Amino acid sequence: MVPLSWYLILSAVLFCLGVLGFLLKRNIITIFMSIELMLNAVNLTFVAFANYWNAHGGLLPSGKPVVGLSGHVFVFFVMVVAAAEAAVGLAIIIAVFRTRETLNVDRVNLLKL
C-alpha cells in the first residue's frame, strides 16, 4: 500500500527539477526537454488522482459521479498536445538556429527593450 501522497510528492519533485532545468540550462534544446519533464510530472499527478477517484468515488458539484478514468483521457490529450508542441517548437528552434547560428538562449535576446 503506497500512500497516494508519495506519488504526488514525486510529481512535485519532478516538476521542480524541470523548472530548475529551465532556469539553469543554456542550450535551448535542453530547456525544451525540461519543459517535457514538467509535462510528464503533471501527467503523473493526473494518473494518480484518476486512481484515487476511481477508488473513492464522489460527486461532481453538478451532481454527477466522478469518472476516475477521465484522468487517463486527460493525460492522453496532454500527450497529444505535447507532441504537437514539440514538433512546432523544434521547428522554431531550427528556424532560430538558421538566423542566429547559436543554440545559446542568452544570445537570443532581440526582444530586449
Added chain:
Amino acid sequence: MVHQILFIIFALMCVAGAVNLLRQSHPINSALSLVVVMASLALIYLLLGAEFLAAIQVIVYAGAIMVLFVFVIMLLNAGAEERSTGSRIALIVGVPGALVLGVLVGWIMISNNKLLGSVAISPTDFGETHFIARLLFRDFLLPFEVTSVLILIAIMGAVVLGRKES
C-alpha cells in the same frame, strides 16, 4: 510491501534521470536521460493501474517525441554547452522560487496524507483500453476531433517553419 519497494525503485530511477538531465552538458546526454525518466514513469503508471497510458507513454513520448529531439540535436550539431552567465536574475530569483514552489506543494501533500489514502495493486479492469476508448469516442468525442485538427495545424506549422528560405 512489494508495492512500496517497486515504487521506490522506479521513483529513484526517475529522479536520477531527471537530475542527470540537469547535470549533463551535452544535449544528447540530456535527451537520453529524459528517455530513462519516461520509461520509469511508464512503469509507475503500471503501478497505478494505467495500462493503456503506460503503453502510450512508451510509444508516443519515448518513442516519437524523444526521437524527434534526438534528430534535431543531430541536425543542428549541437555541441556541449558553453558556460555563460546571461542572467543573474535566473539564478538569484528563479532557483529559490522553484525550490519554494516544490517545497510548498510537497508540504501540502504531506499535510493531507490521511485524506489522500493509498493505492493498491489489485486485479481490476480499471485502466483497460476499451474503457478509455468508450470515454474517448463517446463523452470526449469533440475534444478528440479537435486534437486531430490541432495535430494537422502543428504539422503545417512545422513544415512551414522548417523550410529553408529560398
Added chain:
Amino acid sequence: MTENLHLWAIPLLPLAGAAINGLLGRHFKNAVVSTVALFFTAMSFGWAAWAVKSAWPGGNIALPHTETVGTWIWAGKFTVPFGFYLDQLSMIMVLVVTGVGFLIHIYSVGYMAHEGGYYRFFAYLNLFMFFMLTLVLANNYLLMFVGWEGVGLASYLLIGFFFLKDSAADAGKKAFIVNRIGDFAFLIGMFLIIQHWGSLNYDVVFNGVSQLSPEAGWGLLTAIALCLMFGAAGKSAQVPLYVWLPDAMEGPTPVSALIHAATMVTAGIYMIARSNAIFSRAPHALEVVAIIGCLTAIFAATMGMAQTDIKRVLAYSTVSQLGYMFLACGVAAYSAAIFHLMTHAFFKALLFLGAGSVIHAVGGEQDMRRMGGLRKLIPRTFWVVTIATIAIAGIPPFAGFFSKDEILGQVFASPHGGKILWAVGLLTAGLTSFYMFRLWFMTFFGELKLGSVDVGEEAHKASAPAHAAHDAASHAHGHADDQSHGHGGVHESPWIMIAPLMVLALFSIVGGWVGVPASMGGHNEIGNFLSPVMHASTTAKIVAVERGSEAAGHQTEEPKENSSEELMLAGTSVLVALIGFYFAWLLYYKRPELPDRITAKIHGIYLLVLHKYYVDEGYGQLIVKPLLALSTVVFWRGVDQGVIDGLVNGAGSASKGIGGELRRIQSGNIRSYAAWVAIGGAAVIAYMIWIGVAK
C-alpha cells in the same frame, strides 16, 4: 396700483447698442455706428424721462417703486433678485446719467470723427451707460456692485482707448487696479451686511438698521460704513485712492467728461447717499468721511494750481469737487451732496467738453502755456467755458453757487468741528476760483504762443506725462499736419460739438435754481424732493430728538441754521470767489511776469506741489515695489516654479524613474522571464495556503 414701468429697459437699451456696435460695428460706416449709438442712448433717456414722469410723487405710483425681473442668486435663504428701484434719489441720478450721457454722445460724434476705432469707442461708451444705469437703478447692493465693477471696466477700456500708447495703457491699468482696492473694501462691507441681515436688498437692510436700538450694533455699523466709504473713496477718487484720476486724462476728452466728471466718479457719492441709513447710525464713520472729503478738496485744489496741462487742471478740480460732496455726506447733508453732484455734472462736463473743443481748435495742444488769445478766435467755445468757469467758482446766480453754498452752510452748522471744516472748505473755494480763472485767462486771453515758447526745464519735466500725452494726442488725433488744420490754423468746432455745449451751459446757469434756500427767497425744491429718501431711519430720528445727545443725535438730521447766518455765509463764499478771481486776473492777465517771480521765491514748495507731493512716487516705493518683489521672489520663483512646477515635473520624472527601473524586467532574456514566472507561481501557491484555500 403700481403699474410696471419696465425699468429694466433703461439699462438694457444701451447694452443693445453696445452689442450691435461691438460685434458688427467693424463693418459699419461711421455714420451707421453713431446712429446706432445715439439712437439707443436717446431711447434710454426718453424711457427714463417717461418713467420719472410717471412715478413723480403725487401720482399713481408709490415711491419707492421696485420691479423685479427674476432671481439671480438663490442659495438657501440668501437671494439676490434682478431688481430695479426707483425713488427720488435714483430719479435724479438716472436723468443726469442719461441726459448728460446723451449730450456727450452727440459731442463725441464730432470729436472722434477722425479717429481710428470709431465703432469701438461708441460700443464702450454704450457699455458704460449700461453699467452706470444698472448701478443707479439696482435695488440691492450686489446688482449695484455689478454696475460698480462694470463702470470700472468701461473706464479701463476707455482710458486705454489709444492702447498703442504705453502711457494710456498704463493709465487704464492704474485706474482699474486702484479701483479694485476700494472694491475690496466694498466687498467686505457687503459680506458684513449679509452676515448680519442675510440679504443685500436695500429695503431689508435699511429696515433692519432702523430696527436696531440706538446703542446696539454701533461697532458693526461703523465697520460697515467705513468699508463702504473706502470703496466709495476708490471710485470717487478721494485720498488716498485718487491717484488714478489725473492719469485717466490719457483717454479721449469725451471720456473724461462723461466718466471722470459727470457720472462714474459720482457713483461713490451715490452709494453713500443711498446708504444714509447706515451712515447716520455710525457717527464716527461720518467724521472720517468728512475729514477725508475736506482733506481731498484742499489737497487737490493746491495741486490744480500748479498744473499746466488743461485737462489735468480739470482732473484735479474734479477730485476737489468730489471732496466737497464727500464732505457734505460727512455732515449728513446728503441732499446737498446730491445737489452739488447734479450741478457739478453740468458744469464739469461742460468744462471738459469745452477743453476738448479748445484742444481740437489748436490742433492737439494741451499745454496752457502755449495757448492764449483764443477769445477772438473761437468765440462760442469761449462763452460756454466762461459760463462754466463762473459756475464752478460759485458766483451767483449760476448753478455752482447754490449747491456749494448749501454744502458750506450745512458744514458750518455741524456740531463736530464744523467751523474748522467750513474754514478749510472756504479756502478751497477760493483756490478753486483762483485756478479756474487762471485756466480761463491763460487759455483765452493774452497772445497765442503756439510752438513758439520754450516752456522751461522743471515745468517741462513735471509735465512730461502731459507732454507725452500731448505729443501722442496730436498724433492720435489724426492730424497729420501738426498745428494747422489745412484751412487756416485755429478754427471753431463744428456745430455738432457746440450744440451740446450750449445745452449744458444753459443747465449750468439754471440748474442751481431748484435748490435756492428759503433765506434767499426760494423753496429748496431739491432738498424737499429728496427728504423722504434721506430720512429713512425714523426711529433713530425720534430717539435723537428725545435724547438730544451728540453721539446719536446730530448726524441723523440735516442741521438747521437760521436765515441771517445763511446769508452771511453765502456772502463770505462769494467774496472769497471774487478774491480768487482778482488774484488770477492779477497774475495771469495784468502782470504775467509775477508767477515766475513768486515761484522762484518759494521754489521748494512750488516743486513739491508741481510734482503732486510725490504721492505717486511714494506709492511706488512703499507699495508697488515691495509687492512686485514679493510676487517675483515668493510667488513666482518660490511657489510657482519651486512648488507647483516641482510637483508637476517631479511627477513626470518620478514616472520616468520608476519606468526606467521597471523596464529592466524586460531584458529579452528568456531565462529571467522564466525565473519571474517561477517565483510568481510560488507566491500564488503560498498565498493560497495562507488564506486557507489549499491546506
